């Protein structure tokens with residue numbers, strides 16, 4: 222079977238694909254506003270620490286388990302663990318749920334590209350609506366959203382059907398450099414707008430966001446830990462099977478530690494660059510309109526689809542051109558992530574067919590995956606972020622916890638909120654206490670890690686990662702379910718201890 226299994230054309234191709242998976246809406250949309258909301262600089266420091274001590278560790282682990290087993294998540298976990306084989310299912314269902322809204326957001330990007338192209342051809346007056354009106358009109362036209370969502374899914378499907386090196390790698394080899402150049406163009410434009418420096422201060426000067434009135438108060442450190450942890454995991458595509466799957470197509474000769482460092486560094490760099498492209502432009506526009514800092518929409522979908530559209534509409538004749546460049550850039554980021562999710566979902570069945578000796582079933586499997594994604598995505602596209610209906614309205618509930626706000630949040634809660642932190646916690650416990658860290662370190666050794674790295678890895682995977690993940694899990698629960706914070710810390714703590722015991726008890730001693 223191994224002979225027929227897909228593989229990357231080169232290490233560079235793998236790197237660009239993995240960076241493509243990591244760089245997505247999480248970087249361009251999530252990172253800037255979460256950084257602002259969580260007090261700017263503090264968030265950045267916490268984020269970087271987490272990326273080094275937790276993100277890197279899980280990245281190396283996933284790549285190693287993938288490459289060692291040369292299997293998709295479901296079979297890979299079954300092979301390495303007796304107790305936690307079901308993590309593989311978590312890591313396959315979660316990407317499926319993420320695609321329910323990721324493809325809808327991709328569809329929004331397509332619509333905004335079309336909008337700005339119309340303005341470019343027929344003048345800004347062609348659609349003389351504010352960003353808010355455009356967004357509202359789009360959300361309340363569900364059929365349009367469904368059509369563009371379907372278009373996005375079809376684009377991703379065709380790429381993934383092209384194969385690992387023939388489709389995914391090819392797309393990223395062109396897409397990633399293009400994204401980088403476009404981001405630079407937007408940064409230059411953004412930083413040369415009046416008052417852009419206020420946006421930079423919002424991001425980088427400790428305490429400025431509160432002092433200047435952008436937000437009311439900075440959250441406490443534990444909340445920042447939860448937010449930064451959740452963001453870091455999502456942004457690095459961790460604990461969703463994607464990195465494991467991409468690792469399973471990687472050649473034995475490549476150095477996993479070096480590759481992980483490059484992926485983490487590139488993803489963080491692009492997130493920061495996206496912040497510098499987006500926040501100063503949004504702040505500059507808001508201040509020029511006489512808004513108070515607190516009135517500028519810097520968070521949620523509003524930042525990308527309302528505030529920034531206003532920025533481009535107010536740049537004169539050339540504005541729509543920047544609009545097209547920006548939304549194409551976001552679209553590339555969204556596609557490069559979505560194809561990794563699609564590949565992860567389909568990989569198990571493609572492998573299964575290979576086992577049976579059927580070599581050419583990729584096209585069929587991915588078509589079925591795409592159709593299933595379309596089914597769930599229609600719900601998210603149709604509810605229009607809760608404008609048309611929501612889980613809460615269907616249930617007739619009036620005081621609404623976040624996870625029932627709209628179907629996007631509902632699916633996000635199960636995937637990003639629960640499956641992701643739980644999956645990462647379980648993976649670390651499995652490696653640290655059930656199989657032993659050599660499961661990963663022996664595989665990494667094909668690229669020779671130093672003694673220092675081995676010690677660092679063992680300590681982090683056994684202690685740091687599980688504990689941090691419990692905090693992230695609690696933080697996500699508080700975000701999604703609200704209610705009493707203490708309860709969620711207790712729940713996360715109990716789960717941690719329980720799984721820790723399960724992982725550690727009754728294992729045969731390692732030779």
Ligand code: PHE
Nearest residue numbers: 243245246247455456458461
């Ligand atoms: N990392 C992507 C982003 O930042 C999202 C993603 C998560 C992709 C998990 C694949 C797996 O948007």
